[in-house]
Amino acid sequence: MSFALSLNTGTTPTLNLREAVQxxxxxxxxxxxxxxxxxxxxxxxxxxxxxxTDGGLKASTLCRGxxxxxxxxxxxxxxxxxxxEAIREAGIIGADELIMVVGGLPAAAHVLGxxxxxxxxxIASARERVARTLDDLVPYALEHGxxxxxxxxHPMYVADRAVLSTLGQALDLATPYPTAAVGVVVDTFxxxxxxQLQQQIQRAGLENRLASYQICDFNLPLxxxxxxxxxxxxxxxxxxxxxxxxxxxxxxxxPVEVEIFNEQINSQPPAQTxxxxxxxxxxxxxxxxxxxxxxxxxxxxx
Amino acid sequence: MSFALSLNTGTTPTLNLREAVQxxxxxxxxxxxxxxxxxxxxxxxxxxxxxxTDGGLKASTLCRGxxxxxxxxxxxxxxxxxxxEAIREAGIIGADELIMVVGGLPAAAHVLGxxxxxxxxxIASARERVARTLDDLVPYALEHGxxxxxxxxHPMYVADRAVLSTLGQALDLATPYPTAAVGVVVDTFxxxxxxQLQQQIQRAGLENRLASYQICDFNLPLxxxxxxxxxxxxxxxxxxxxxxxxxxxxxxxxPVEVEIFNEQINSQPPAQTxxxxxxxxxxxxxxxxxxxxxxxxxxxxx
Numbered sequence: 001m002s003f004a005l006s007l008n009t010g011t012t013p014t015l016n017l018r019e020a021v022q023x024x025x026x027x028x029x030x031x032x033x034x035x036x037x038x039x040x041x042x043x044x045x046x047x048x049x050x051x052x053t054d055g056g057l058k059a060s061t062l063c064r065g066x067x068x069x070x071x072x073x074x075x076x077x078x079x080x081x082x083x084x085e086a087i088r089e090a091g092i093i094g095a096d097e098l099i100m101v102v103g104g105l106p107a108a109a110h111v112l113g114x115x116x117x118x119x120x121x122x123i124a125s126a127r128e129r130v131a132r133t134l135d136d137l138v139p140y141a142l143e144h145g146x147x148x149x150x151x152x153x154h155p156m157y158v159a160d161r162a163v164l165s166t167l168g169q170a171l172d173l174a175t176p177y178p179t180a181a182v183g184v185v186v187d188t189f190x191x192x193x194x195x196q197l198q199q200q201i202q203r204a205g206l207e208n209r210l211a212s213y214q215i216c217d218f219n220l221p222l223x224x225x226x227x228x229x230x231x232x233x234x235x236x237x238x239x240x241x242x243x244x245x246x247x248x249x250x251x252x253x254x255p256v257e258v259e260i261f262n263e264q265i266n267s268q269p270p271a272q273t274x275x276x277x278x279x280x281x282x283x284x285x286x287x288x289x290x291x292x293x294x295x296x297x298x299x300x301x302x
Numbered sequence: 303m304s305f306a307l308s309l310n311t312g313t314t315p316t317l318n319l320r321e322a323v324q325x326x327x328x329x330x331x332x333x334x335x336x337x338x339x340x341x342x343x344x345x346x347x348x349x350x351x352x353x354x355t356d357g358g359l360k361a362s363t364l365c366r367g368x369x370x371x372x373x374x375x376x377x378x379x380x381x382x383x384x385x386x387e388a389i390r391e392a393g394i395i396g397a398d399e400l401i402m403v404v405g406g407l408p409a410a411a412h413v414l415g416x417x418x419x420x421x422x423x424x425i426a427s428a429r430e431r432v433a434r435t436l437d438d439l440v441p442y443a444l445e446h447g448x449x450x451x452x453x454x455x456h457p458m459y460v461a462d463r464a465v466l467s468t469l470g471q472a473l474d475l476a477t478p479y480p481t482a483a484v485g486v487v488v489d490t491f492x493x494x495x496x497x498q499l500q501q502q503i504q505r506a507g508l509e510n511r512l513a514s515y516q517i518c519d520f521n522l523p524l525x526x527x528x529x530x531x532x533x534x535x536x537x538x539x540x541x542x543x544x545x546x547x548x549x550x551x552x553x554x555x556x557p558v559e560v561e562i563f564n565e566q567i568n569s570q571p572p573a574q575t576x577x578x579x580x581x582x583x584x585x586x587x588x589x590x591x592x593x594x595x596x597x598x599x600x601x602x603x604x
Contacts, residue, residue, distance in 0.1 A: 107539055108522060121541040123495070156458040158495035159539035160522055169497040193425070193460035195471040220410060220461055222528045237409055237461035239423040 003248075003289045005281050006031035006060040008214065008259035009038055012270040017042050019270075021055035027274040031060040031255040034093070036086060045092035052093060059095035060255035061149065061185075061212055062086065068133040069103035069126040069163060071118050076133065079103075083137055091144035097211050098141070099149050099185060101162050102130045108160040126163045131173060138181045149183045149211045150174060154190040156226055167191050167200040174209050183211025186247055187259070189218050189230050192238045198246050205250025213247050215240070215285060216260045228261045233280040241288045248292035256285065305550075305591045307583050308333035308362040310516065310561035311340055314572040319344050321572075323357035329576040333362040333557040336395070338388060347394035354395060361397035362557035363451065363487075363514055364388065370435040371405035371428040371465060373420050378435065381405075385439055393446035399513050400443070401451050401487060403464050404432045410462040428465045433475060440483045451485045451513045452476060456492040458528055469493050469502040476511050485513025488549055489561070491520050491532050494540045500548050507552025515549050517542070517587060518562045530563045535582040543590045550594035558587065 007024045009015065009032065015023065017038040024032050032052060039048040039062075052059055065086040070076050083100075090098040106120040120126070134148070141148050150170040153162035164170055167184060174182040184204050191197055204210040217236030223229045233240055258277045260266070265273055290296075309326045311317065311334065317325065319340040326334050334354060341350040341364075354361055367388040372378050385402075392400040408422040422428070436450070443450050452472040455464035466472055469486060476484040486506055493499055506512040519538030525531045535542055560579045562568070567575055592598075 105539055121539055122544060123541065124500075124544070127497070154458065155456060155495040156524065159520060165495050166497060193457040193467050195429070195468060198426075218461060222458065222524065224526050226524045226528075237407055237423055239425065242424060242426070 001030070002253040002293060002295060003286055004030045004060075004255045005278060006033050006255040006257040007274065007277070008033040008061075008063065008257045009035050010063065011258055011260045011265070011277070012273055013266050015270050017048055018051050021051055021057055023270055023274055024057060025055050027271070027278055029274075029278075030057060031257075032057045033061040033063060033095075033255075033257045033259070034059060035063045036089065039089055039093065045089040049093045059093045060257050061097040061099050062090040062093060062095040063259075064099040064101050064151075065148065066101040066151075066162075067103035068130045069106060071106045071120055071125075071129065076129070079133060080136055083133075084140055087137070087141050087144050087146050087148075090146040096145070097147050097149045097183065097185075099151055099212065101151055101153060102164045104158065104160040104163060123158070123163050130163065134173070134177065134182065138177050142178065142181050147180060147183045147211055149185045151185045151187060152190055154193075166194055166196065167204065168196055171200060171203055171207060171209060174207075179208040183209045185212035185214055186210070186243070187214040188238045188240065188243055189216050192218060192243060197243070201243075201246040201250050205252065210247070210250055210252045212254065212257065213252055214257045214259050215281075216258060219262070223263065225263075228263050228266075230260045230262055232260060232262070232265060232276060233258075233284050240284045244285050244288040245292040248289045253293065256281070256289070303332070304555040304595060304597060305588060306332045306362075306557045307580060308335050308557040308559040309576065309579070310335040310363075310365065310559045311337050312365065313560055313562045313567070313579070314575055315568050317572050319350055320353050323353055323359055325572055325576055326359060327357050329573070329580055331576070331580070332359060333559075334359045335363040335365060335397075335557075335559045335561070336361060337365045338391065341391055341395065347391040351395045361395045362559050363399040363401050364392040364395060364397040365561075366401040366403050366453075367450065368403040368453075368464075369405035370432045371408060373408045373422055373427075373431065378431070381435060382438055385435075386442055389439070389443050389446050389448050389450075392448040398447070399449050399451045399485065399487075401453055401514065403453055403455060404466045406460065406462040406465060425460070425465050432465065436475070436479065436484065440479050444480065444483050449483060449485045449513055451487045453487045453489060454492055456495075468496055468498065469506065470498055473502060473505055473509060473511060476509075481510040485511045487514035487516055488512070488545070489516040490540045490542065490545055491518050494520060494545060499545070503545075503548040503552050507554065512549070512552055512554045514556065514559065515554055516559045516561050517583075518560060521564070525565065527565075530565050530568075532562045532564055534562060534564070534567060534578060535560075535586050542586045546587050546590040547594040550591045555595065558583065558591070
């Protein structure tokens with residue numbers, strides 16, 4: 001089925017993997033996008049794979065790899081090893097896509113608990129280190145049948161989370177590599193503001209890089225913890241109709257993951273979150289994906 | 303003198319215009335960038351012009367015009383009238399440059415107190431309305447010898463402040479108009495993250511649009527009021543060396559305005575702010591502007 005709704009487990013942080021799978025299945029979902037800590041919590045990828053399969057679901061993505069901007073040899077080596085492990089895990093749980101948050105400036109390393117990094121505010125150098133590390137990771141990803149999915153993060157996170165800020169930049173970074181090895185994700189919160197969004201989504205489709213569509217709204221005011229400003233679809237300023245049409249017209253037919261970090265939503269009963277999420281998706285997003293894809297509503301069941 | 307340091311009065315919000323002029327002059331500054339409310343507080347532009355001139359200063363810019371995204375006839379008419387008034391004021395106080403913050407989405411109009419706007423999250427339409435309103439304002443700006451300076455704001459403000467998010471987009475928007483009528487500003491806080499920054503600053507120089515250089519740092523964590531996340535140079539993550547070289551190499555030699563909205567800095571004694579600002583400018587910014595311009599340090603006095 002096209003445009004299967006998927007729960008990114010960041011949306012329901014109080015649930016363990018087993019509970020998230022069960023509630024998702026009960027809500028009629030067919031896919032789930034787990035974060036890595038849920039996998040280690042159940043003892044590893046093999047057990048996680050069993051839980052997901054036994055629950056009747058499929059993994060849409062694994063969140064996440066990345067943080068490739070360290071400027072020390074130890075930092076780079078640690079990043080490589082952590083990402084190889086994430087690639088193996090993605091392969092074992094059957095997630096074809098490993099979401100990659102590339103990392104921020106070493107000058108902000110303390111924010112992330114990084115040790116031994118020289119303070120460095122040069123964004124261009126940090127971006128070069130991301131590219132070099134991808135060179136090392138790509139063959140390993142291909143071996144494991146996992147695609148590294150570059151995530152452009154909102155520019156408010158450029159210093160501490162990702163020196164990759166636009167879809168166009170993500171596509172430029174992906175260009176040297178096989179499409180099976182490196183893709184990009186459109187996350188509405190991160191890219192809805194971009195004046196080049198339409199053309200870069202189209203380009204992502206043409207270049208066979210469009211690997212994931214993640215949705216949530218952009219709320220104002222920003223939350224005190226800026227990471228938690230992601231809102232339920234319809235509560236903020238994202239134009240889901242327009243962006244969903246672009247994604248659909250670019251040829252994307254894969255799962256649509258809802259990833260919401262939001263103090264209020266994250267602490268409410270998860271079953272309620274799943275119900276609202278499915279309702280808003282069906283009302284605000286899916287019709288536009290379907291229409292742009294030429295899928296008639298009769299074909300559609302959540 | 304090239305690269306004259308200028309106080310944007312947003313940095314010292316406790317001062318009236320007379321006090322801001324006096325403290326700036328005492329700190330050795332030659333320029334000031336006033337906000338419009340300081341001008342109405344002294345009874346209008348003629349009196350403000352006298353205060354600035356009598357204080358031995360020159361206006362670097364006037365802050366600000368803009369907010370052109372209203373989708374009602376009344377809203378558009380009100381925006382035109384407000385901007386014509388701002389253009390007249392800029393002309394009278396001798397500011398060649400009127401900074402333009404173009405406005406956000408009508409869906410966020412309540413944030414700005416806008417009335418009668420239809421809720422609308424379509425960013426592309428909002429951008430088209432900005433372009434149409436510029437058509438109306440440009441002849442008026444030319445008549446008054448004032449340049450409309452388009453300010454790309456950080457994408458975190460796209461919904462409520464400016465649907466103009468990158469320097470490239472600002473230059474595209476400026477293209478139809480004479481260079482004497484429409485320019486762009488490089489504000490480090492707003493654009494430091496942009497992967498196209500170097501090429502777009504270069505382009506701004508080549509196209510004779512580089513009208514203002516505004517500086518402050520990008521602090522983390524973001525302030526609870528996101529507008530107040532601007533920091534003193536050196537306190538955050540902006541690479542002033544790199545960006546200042548680009549601006550200088552693009553041919554900019556005008557005043558450099560410090561504009562900091564920051565709870566702590568805005569409430570400390572203004573003389574202290576001016577002293578720190580001059581010191582940080584001399585240490586972290588000016589040497590790179592000068593070197594890239596081929597100006598030898600002996601020529602330089604603050």
